[in-house]
Structure formats: C-alpha cells, structure tokens
Amino acid sequence: MKNVKIYSTPTCVYCKMAKDFFQKNNIQYEEFNVAEDVKAREEMVEKSHQLGVPVIDIDGEIFVGFNRAELAKALNIN
Amino acid sequence: MIVYDLVIIGGGPAGVAAGIYAARKKIKSAIIADGFGGQSLVSNDIQNWIGTKSVSGFDLAKMMEDHLRAQEGIDTIYPARANKVEKTADGFMIEVDDGKKIKAKTILMTTGSRRRKIGVPGEAELDGKGVAYCSTCDAPIFSGKTVAVVGGGNAGLEAVLDLSNYASKIYLLEFSDKLKGDLITQEKVKSNDKVEIILRAKTLEILGDKLVTGLKYQDLAGNEERGLRLDGVFIEIGALPNSDLVRDLVKLNDREEIIVDHKTQQSSQKGIWAAGDVSDVLYKQNNISAGDAVKAVLNVNEYLNRF
Numbered sequence: 001m002k003n004v005k006i007y008s009t010p011t012c013v014y015c016k017m018a019k020d021f022f023q024k025n026n027i028q029y030e031e032f033n034v035a036e037d038v039k040a041r042e043e044m045v046e047k048s049h050q051l052g053v054p055v056i057d058i059d060g061e062i063f064v065g066f067n068r069a070e071l072a073k074a075l076n077i078n
Numbered sequence: 079m080i081v082y083d084l085v086i087i088g089g090g091p092a093g094v095a096a097g098i099y100a101a102r103k104k105i106k107s108a109i110i111a112d113g114f115g116g117q118s119l120v121s122n123d124i125q126n127w128i129g130t131k132s133v134s135g136f137d138l139a140k141m142m143e144d145h146l147r148a149q150e151g152i153d154t155i156y157p158a159r160a161n162k163v164e165k166t167a168d169g170f171m172i173e174v175d176d177g178k179k180i181k182a183k184t185i186l187m188t189t190g191s192r193r194r195k196i197g198v199p200g201e202a203e204l205d206g207k208g209v210a211y212c213s214t215c216d217a218p219i220f221s222g223k224t225v226a227v228v229g230g231g232n233a234g235l236e237a238v239l240d241l242s243n244y245a246s247k248i249y250l251l252e253f254s255d256k257l258k259g260d261l262i263t264q265e266k267v268k269s270n271d272k273v274e275i276i277l278r279a280k281t282l283e284i285l286g287d288k289l290v291t292g293l294k295y296q297d298l299a300g301n302e303e304r305g306l307r308l309d310g311v312f313i314e315i316g317a318l319p320n321s322d323l324v325r326d327l328v329k330l331n332d333r334e335e336i337i338v339d340h341k342t343q344q345s346s347q348k349g350i351w352a353a354g355d356v357s358d359v360l361y362k363q364n365n366i367s368a369g370d371a372v373k374a375v376l377n378v379n380e381y382l383n384r385f
Contacts, residue, residue: 009215009219011215011217011240016136034218049207051220053215068157069157
C-alpha cells in the first residue's frame with residue numbers, strides 16, 4: 001500500500017475531486033487542511049515549492065493539482 | 079468505425095443539457111467530456127441555477143453527470159478531450175486524445191472557455207508560486223498575507239470577497255476607470271476595510287524569484303510606474319473561448335467566439351452548431367448555456383430528419 005497524503009483546503013473543488021477519486025479506487029489517504037494547519041501549510045510549500053492546492057504526496061512523489069491520469073499511473077490504477 | 083448522428087464536445091451545462099435532449103430525442107449521439115459542470119465547478123455557492131436555491135459547483139457538476147448518465151442511448155466518452163475535427167465528404171472526423179477516431183454527421187461545440195492570462199513577465203514563471211487563478215481554492219493559503227486581485231469584474235470582485243476572509247490586505251487592480259460586475263458585490267467590496275481599490279492600473283510585471291514578492295503597474299491616470307509589495311496575485315480578467323478545435327471550419331468573431339445564428343445556434347459551417355460560452359452569446363450564464371444547447375439539439379434533430 002502506498003503512502004498517500006493530500007494537502008487541501010475545505011473550499012477547493014479539485015481537492016474534493018482528488019479525494020473522490022481516492023475513495024472510488026479504495027485508496028487510503030491522510031488529509032491535511034492547510035487553511036488551518038500552519039505546520040502542514042509550510043510542509044506543503046516546502047515539498048511543492050508553490051502555494052496552490054491540492055498537493056498530493058504519493059510515497060514522496062509530489063503532484064500539484066488534480067490530474068486523474070497522473071495519479072492513476074502513480075497508484076497503478078487502470 | 080462508429081458513425082454518430084451527433085457528437086457533443088464538452089461537458090459543461092451546455093454539453094450536458096444537449097446530451098440529455100439528444101438521448102431523449104433518440105439521436106444516435108455521443109458526448110466527449112474531460113469533466114462535468116463547466117467553469118462554475120470551482121464556485122462555492124451557486125444561487126441562480128433555476129430550481130435550486132443554493133448549490134456548490136461540485137454538487138451541481140455531480141447532479142449534471144448523474145442526470146446525463148441516467149439517459150440511455152448516448153455514449154459518454156469520459157475522461158477525454160477532442161484533439162482534432164476534420165471535415166470529410168459526408169460529415170466530420172473527430173480525433174479523441176487517446177488516438178481513437180469517431181465519425182459524426184453533426185457536431186455541437188459546447189467547449190466553453192478558459193481563463194485569460196495577462197501575458198506579462200513573471201506570470202507564467204510564478205504560476206502557483208503566488209500567482210493564482212482560483213480564489214475559492216487557494217484563498218486560505220494567503221491567510222494573514224498581502225495580495226492583489228487583477229480585474230474588477232464579477233470574478234475579480236468575488237475573488238476579493240473570498241480573500242477577505244483570510245488575507246490581511248487586498249489590492250484590487252482594475253484597468254478601466256470604474257469597477258464592473260454586480261453592484262451588490264461592488265458594495266460589499268467597497269465597504270471592506272481590508273480592500274484598497276486601484277483604478278486605471280495596467281499590470282506590467284509580476285515580481286519574485288522563488289515566490290511572488292510584488293507587482294509593477296502603470297498608473298494610467300498619472301502615467302507613472304508604481305509597485306506593490308505582495309505575497310500573492312490572483313488573476314481574474316475574464317475568459318477566452320475554446321474555439322481552436324474548429325477554427326478552420328467556422329467563422330469566429332474578433333473575440334474568437336463561434337458566430338452562430340441565435341435562432342438555431344448553427345455556425346457558418348453546415349453541420350456544426352455551438353452553444354454556451356464558446357459561442358458569441360452575449361451573456362455567459364449556466365442557465366443560458368443549457369437553454370441554448372437545447373435549442374441547438376432541437377435544430378440538429380430537424381436537420382437530421384431532413385437529410
């Protein structure tokens with residue numbers, strides 16, 4: 001099982017889409033709300049060198065935004 | 079190769095409305111969509127979709143997708159984009175981004191529009207590094223920061239309001255000498271203490287190395303260059319229609335919108351219709367896009383029955 005983290009804000013629709021995608025494909029993930037969690041926000045900026053959400057960390061590989069095809073590839077989903 | 083009577087390109091309100099009507103008219107049809115819901119997908123709260131007092135863009139997109147998928151007799155090609163449209167002897171050939179080709183007797187373009195960029199130095203380089211295009215998504219990240227919103231239309235005003243929940247200072251830059259957008263939203267923006275409105279400001283450059291540090295603009299009133307120290311810049315200067323796909327087949331106006339006959343939604347090219355923001359409709363609205371697309375499908379149906 002890959003270690004999946006998502007840095008999100010409650011109002012971000014692409015974060016919702018990414019989480020929907022994980023749920024549909026039975027992918028476990030850990031979520032950090034960077035609107036409130038300042039430490040997570042700093043971690044997100046450090047990892048992604050940018051300020052947009054969502055940021056998704058799959059075993060250390062960083063994805064900015066929601067790109068279904070890229071995530072599917074990283075998670076070996078057809 | 080499968081030949082459809084109608085292929086709808088795009089999954090926003092126009093595309094979905096068209097798909098539902100095409101299926102119910104038993105037109106042999108397909109819809110190519112890389113997502114549903116259109117541009118208001120990112121909106122937190124839509125209060126003018128007729129029949130619903132309040133709905134998020136995300137939920138509206140799901141409702142649309144569900145409604146479309148409940149129809150029998152339309153093929154949903156998703157997630158997919160059309161890469162190319164070519165005219166053939168008896169219709170059109172559409173190349174989908176997975177390399178597949180499909181044939182269509184008629185096409186309805188419901189490809190919508192995309193965000194317009196300013197095109198100044200720093201904008202592309204700092205995209206995501208303080209330059210942002212989705213205030214509902216990214217506003218919380220700028221909590222306690224100083225930001226600018228470029229564009230004084232509805233989208234810009236709403237970005238200011240989104241940001242006012244988080245940022246400590248917001249500059250609103252507008253090129254012309256007054257704000258545009260709904261008066262009720264203008265009032266909310268003007269009465270907010272965190273907001274400073276700068277009119278007649280032409281953005282020249284977005285500054286920063288790793289992250290945004292500021293913005294340079296020309297004060298068109300005094301004709302001098304000024305700078306702002308910033309942590310973020312939200313760009314909300316309108317949209318560009320996604321009409322490239324049929325650029326060589328139909329007439330576009332000077333805004334690159336597909337010119338249609340507003341009675342039928344037909345373009346200048348026999349067999350191609352357009353509805354929603356990609357067309358030269360005067361008002362870009364979800365309800366109008368859906369209605370215009372319905373009009374288009376009814377006209378397509380008449381056309382198919384005739385030939």
